[in-house]
Amino acid sequence: MDLKQHLLDSDFTNSLADASLFIHGSGSHLIYVLVYVDDIIVTGTHSRTIDAVLTAFSDRFSIKDPVDLHYFLGIEVSRSKRGMHLMQRKYIHDLLLKTNMSDAKLVSTPLSTTPKLTLTSGAPLADPSQYRSVVGSLQYLSFTRPDLSYAVSRLSQFMHRPTQDHWQAAKRVLRYLAGTSTHGIYLHASSPNSLHCFSTSPVKLHGFSDADWAGDTDDYISTNGYVIYLGRNPISWSSKKQSGVARSSTEAEYRAVAKTTAELCWLSSLYSELRIQLPSALVIYCDNIGATYLCANPVFHS
Structure with a gap:
């Protein structure tokens, strides 16, 4: 709470989408502070502004010497000019x-x-x-x-x-x-849909949705699966059983699309706070024609 109050007093705003995220914006200068107990990531658009934030931290709290991001909460980070490997x-x-x-x-x-x-x-x-x-x-x-x-x-x-x-x-x-201990997620520094907060072209955010209809032979409940990409970078994924039995493959797939939509809405809210421009209509890919038609029908959504 002391750290939170210090950030708020320093003109940071606490994100509504993620309570551990604090954002400071002034013109083209953006600073993001991500806090987990006593582990903190500070990043932004200008190195001098980042140094000023770190200096303010050291004046108020006892902190270790700041270093480039290499390790955070058990996740190893390898950086290069081409991107970042987690x-x-x-x-x-x-x-x-x-x-x-x-x-x-x-x-x-x-x-x-x-x-x-x-x-x-x-x-x-x-x-x-x-x-x-x-x-x-x-x-x-x-x-x-x-x-x-x-x-x-x-x-x-x-x-x-x-x-x-x-x-x-x-x-x-x-x-x-x-045999796959070095596998992980690679975040590209640039792509056809590169991440630039003040870019004139919006960042492409899209998801893939699927469901395994009645895949569990014990209770015949379907399993949702989705993966969401920012450009070509995977940023969110899930595999989880549904809350009830779906009576058709269309219903199972439609429920999966609904879960993916909820995640995309949350990410859209988060990125708006981060001042990242997104297109007004986000895209979800689904391989079930019945579910696709049901999503487009404004009446039969019960």
Whole structure:
């Protein structure tokens, strides 16, 4: 609260879309401060303004010497003129050491397509604590690994009663990670839709939506999936079961589009606060014709 008050007194505004984000704008000068407890990222459009903010911090608080962004909340950052690579290599290595899976046989996919995992497959584990610990660690790891989203979402559904089959599936994810520890997200510095706050051409924000209709053989609930791109950079993704049973593939796909729309609306609100120009109509791609027609129909939306 002391830090928040200091920022507000320094003419920063607290973002409504993200309570941990503070924004200061004066003409063409923009400063963003992202706070998580005592870890802080400060960036902006002019280096001198950033230095002034850091000096004000050091006058008021006891802080370490500011350095370029290399590590933040377990996420490693590698920067170059072409862009920025986000990964969690050290986090993966620590997890593999903790589970004695560093020398495990590698696999090319995180989850087997057959047979499908069910609630009753396999014998219950005598001690489920390790399974729960590993899956919890994988949830944090999926911040930079969209390729793990579905597998982690699926494994999380068995936390209350994990079995030997579920544990083998979790270990398969660890074997996949052992061979892909440097995988992550690459954010390009420039693209056909480069990110410039004061660019005359708007940044392209678009999402891809899909659903697995009645994919869960235990309760026949569908799974939503979406990934959202800013230009060619993936910035948000999710794989999550729906709240109820969809009675058709069109309904399942329409629910998935609704979830994607909600995320796009939140991102649009965030970017407006960041003073990033976006087109008035954002685009969602969906591969179900029935859901596409339903989205365009202003009447039958119940």
